[in-house]
Amino acid sequence: GKGNHRHFMHKEIYEQPAVIGDTLSTFVNPATRTVALQDLPFDLAEVSRVTIVACGTSFHSALVAKYWFEKLARISVEVDIASEFRYRAAELPEGGLALFISQSGETADTLAALRYAKSQKQHVAVLVNQPESSMAREADVMLQTLCGPEIGVASTKAFTAQLAVLACFAIAVARARGKIDTQREAELATALAEVPSRIAEVLADEEAIEALGKSLIDARDVLYLGRGTSYPLALEGALKLKELSYIHAEGYAAGEMKHGPIALIDDQMPVIVVAPHDELFEKTASNVQEVLARGGKVIMMSDAAGIAAFPGKTLATIRLPDCDPFVAPILYSIPLQLLAYHTAVHKGTDVDQPRNLAKSVTVE
């Protein structure tokens, strides 16, 4: 049941500290501050290329993973949506690693993409929440999120738990390839181990986010901006808002805004900016200035340092706890989920069962 929550989605948002803690406990050893995967039927050090394929929200976690794998493990990563990948005759060098991400393990396009990768002699790994699923059965390796059932049609806890596993996977590949030293691994293991309590801190800020959600209900369009790993977060925030509240929303790479969408900005346009104070912060901040100069209503998600460093005048800020930038995508997912949730609740839409959507898309 929903316990004392009004919707399954709300309950599942609040389950995140626990389910991410459970999921991480399979991979992170807090005593030795190391990260390890299960034994694999191939050598990670020999993998020359990684291909990650998924749909929807799971595709957004794949995009975050691309940044992590490239930066930490210095390996070439290609990411695609399954409905494109399966039909485009992708050239996959033998011995590559193909990873399929799916909460349900049953999404038709992702399963077809997996079968294609198998036919191209890839090592096939899946990251699923349902261990009894078609994808889990057909893969060489199964990685699992330990979320329990996700009832709300809009994915929340499965997404953040996918990110937690992918972070561990990236660290494991980095170590196999000799690209990370013991000290950095220890820092990252600690940062990951602290994620559940940091999420709990973000959840404690729900009231402020609820008020912001209420302020969005009459918006016609909402733009989400981010750079680096915050770019896929912008895509995910926009997807959550549109599917739950039926308000048109778009996620954009902050630096790409001046190549088109800036034409949309006027004083009616809410712009949500995902901007932890990381190495790209100054770049994002200058894009935000361009939005402000055109009257856009900026809602900025950042940490204390980012909020202090930002020179412009935002409509509102959502302050996130300090964290290693590596784990920021997991934390910044939470206010994006809550914002979409509360906008929808105030609009009166069916949060757990948005129109036209199905939890598991088993037809293409």
Ligand code: F6R
């Ligand atoms: C959006 C959402 C969908 C799913 C997509 C893939 O909130 O939940 O976009 O992420 O249908 O589903 P899985 O992960 O089961 O393959």
